[in-house]
Amino acid sequence: MTRYAGNPQAVKALVRETEVHRDVYIDQEIFDLEMQHLFHNTWNYVGHDSQVKNVGDYFTTTIGAQPVIMVRHTDNSVKVLFNRCPHKGTKIAIDGCGNAGKFFRCPYHAWTFRTDGSLLAIPLKKGYDQTGFEGSEAARGMAPVRHVKNYRGFVFAKINDAGPDFETFFGESLSSLDNMIDRSPVGKLEVAGGVLRYMHKCNWKMLVENQTDTCHPMVAHESSAGTAVDVWKKVSNGAEGKRPMAVEIFAPFVSPYEFFEGMGIRVWPNGHGHTGVSHSIHSDYSAVPGYFEKMVAAYGEERAKAILDEARHNTVYFPNVMIKGPIQLLRIFRPIAPDKTLVESWTYRLVDAPDMLLERTLVYNRLINAPTSVVGHDDLEMYERAQEGLHSDGSQWVNVQRLYDPHEMEQAVAVTNGTTEWQMRNQFRAWAKFMTMSM
Amino acid sequence: MTSIEIPTDADLVRFVYREARLLDEHRFEDWLDLFTADGRYWMPLEWGQTDRKLTASLLDEDLLLLRVRVERLKGNRTFSQKPKSRCHHVLQMPAVDTRDTSGNVYETYTPFHYVETRLDEQQLYAGWAKHTLTVEGGKIKIRMKRVDLVNCDAAFGNIQLFM
Incomplete structure (x- = not known):
């Protein structure tokens, strides 16, 4: 029995203003239609x-x-x-x-x-x-x-003739890619360090939503980042001085709600958006010797500062990519089945910048995105519980209402409170659009 | 245990077996005590990997990070360990590859099968453990434990305990 194929109204009805039907995560037919429509009509x-x-x-x-x-x-x-x-x-x-x-x-x-x-x-x-x-x-x-x-080195493709051209699809969101690339004194990146591959028994969209979910780190990651902070406190006896790179990376995950509220979220058309408008968990990393000087020599001081002051946390490129400009990392959430997703975490070298930057990027990737990562374990546990829980008939709907504003549909671009679920709603509105565009 | 000055091959082999047993019995505090202060646990991502800095690894833990893992396993809000994982090692008899008594460096090579389970899931991993050992205060200690998985570059689900 097909319920959704050739029935764009039924597909659209899965996405309400502030709720999403569970079938978008668990239904095989919807998954097949995503492969046929969503991933053909969008730039990937x-x-x-x-x-x-x-x-x-x-x-x-x-x-x-x-x-x-x-x-x-x-x-x-x-x-x-x-x-x-x-x-x-x-x-x-x-x-x-x-x-x-x-x-x-x-x-x-x-x-x-x-x-x-x-x-x-x-x-x-x-x-x-x-x-x-x-x-x-x-x-x-x-x-x-x-x-x-x-x-600028990042290769995107769109399979169908339907759907907007590249510039229209991404629009101003390309500023995040630009910033990541501009962090090289010669404006160039190279894939480096190897790719971490992590299999998830959950729907790919759960991972995309998690990228701008700022109300989970202090809860789900208390066990990993919180423990890291506690152990460091004990080991260092509360002494002042330089924290190890690993502690510097872990600690901001358990920042208080106010930190995440204040960092801001920006949404763009077609499902793109990012966390960390004013600051982010990447803001307080130690300076890497020799790097700023190289940037100043390449761009001049004002421009170099502007590039490096941008601390965008996670930028979602709809449908299934996230980048971290400040640490030159890209994650792609590859759909394999409704309940199976391969997460690839790629890293880049800033051409003509000190090796220490790549080293830190790789430490981050290993500590946060590897199948051996304690932070990864925290997250995957939640996705898998959700994937199973959604089969419960207690409710058919997932809630994405946080800081909802009935007028938000009229605004294509907005900067707002960092704990909003607007970006999740933005993604689902784009999902409904690109799913049904060629039906 | 008696104090050791220069370990025999049998001492080294016994040490590697005991290490695996501590892990299987979840005696993680005792396990941490096996490492020197600058000890490391390294699990490369690539086949035949030589570089730890500019090539990613699955694990490259110093004692601080190992302690974070051990503390986390005990945590009240460690939901990925509710219920807990269990593990099981089968070791081939370790070969003593290096005996440098004057440098106080001993290396062993141990092919293994490792099973990790949680809930109804059971995963089998196969690989080789290379221990770089040294004697400190009359005890054998781990300076480096390198774990090479035969499928190191495969896409894995959660690996939560220690191989």
């Missing part, structure tokens, strides 16, 4: 062009449920291809990253494709003479994803 992060530096370099990944290959074409542009041989469907590459040389070669029947996907050669080609092969789907080669944008 594919990878960073430093992962494909040289012609022929490729990187295999997914957009929603679609396996794709990001590749550096012979004209030096970055292409995104569906990872499927047009002949029998075999995935062309499955090894993460590598170099294809001048062409991809399917390992099954040796069909070859240029790095823009076009068919190069087929063994024993004469077998297709006078078969009308030229007019076949297969003759077109590996299908490219048609809409690709390389924004």
Whole structure:
């Protein structure tokens, strides 16, 4: 029985002003429609062009449920291809990253494709003479994803023709990416340090919501960050002096509610938004020797200060990416099933900045985002309990009402109290829009 | 336990077995006492990883961070440990790879299977533990425990205890 396919009214009805129906988290049909519509109508992060530096370099990944290959074409542009041989469907590459040389070669029947996907050669080609092969789907080669944008090294793609162009989709939210990139004295990032992969038995949207959920850290993370603060107090005997990097990273998680209320949340159209407008948990890290001087030399003092004073905490790029500009980190919440999500946490080196910055980024990533992270354990426990609890018939609805204002729909961009759930509502309004846009 | 000056191979092997047993019996305070003050517990993310600073790791804990974990496991509001996880080690007999008596450095190599359970879930991990040991105050201590998982780069769920 289909309840939602071809029924945009039913899908829209899952998102109320201040409530969301549980089916958005637990229903298989809704999940399938997300793969078919939401992830085809939106711009999705594919990878960073430093992962494909040289012609022929490729990187295999997914957009929603679609396996794709990001590749550096012979004209030096970055292409995104569906990872499927047009002949029998075999995935062309499955090894993460590598170099294809001048062409991809399917390992099954040796069909070859240029790095823009076009068919190069087929063994024993004469077998297709006078078969009308030229007019076949297969003759077109590996299908490219048609809409690709390389924004300062960050490669995004949109599968459908429907949906807004790149600039309209992201608008002013690109200022967060800009800030992360501008933190390099030469305005350039490189993927570095390795990716942490963490499997979650919950719906992907729970993770996206958590990124701007500022009322949970002091509760859920009391056990990890709170314990770290307590242990440090005991070990250091309350002595003044420099806290270890790990304590510096943990401690702000258990800041009081007022801290999070004051940090502010900014919402943008199409489901994007960020926490940490005025300050954030990343504001009070120790200075890294030599870094500020390099930034001043590159940008001048005023501009360097402006770049580094920005402490944006988590910026959500709808549908399923979050970045932390101040520590050069990107997390992507990959949907696998209604109750299964792969979280990848990627880190970047600021080109021409001291190594110590990457070192701190990696400590942060390990302490907070690894499957061995105590903070991660706190969060995953809550997601899994929610995923199970939502099957309860006690209620069909999830509440996202905190600091709701009936007039907020009229405001596309807003800066507001840091504990609002406006950004969650913003995400769900965008969800309903991009889910039904092509139905 | 008798005081040790220069450990025999049998002493080193017994030490590694005992360490695993302390973990399986949740005697975490006793386990922490096995480390030197600058001891570390390292679980690389990459196959054959050599760098700890500019390459991410799954774990790279000094004594402070290990103590945070142990305290957290006991915490009243540690909800991911309500109910608690349990673990089980099966060790192959450790090989003594290095005996540097003048430098007071001993290295062992121990292939293992490790099971961690919580609620109805049971996960099996396989890997190799490399202990860098030293003698301090008549006792064998851990300067570095390196744990390499055979699938170190796989996507894992929660790993909450110690391998």
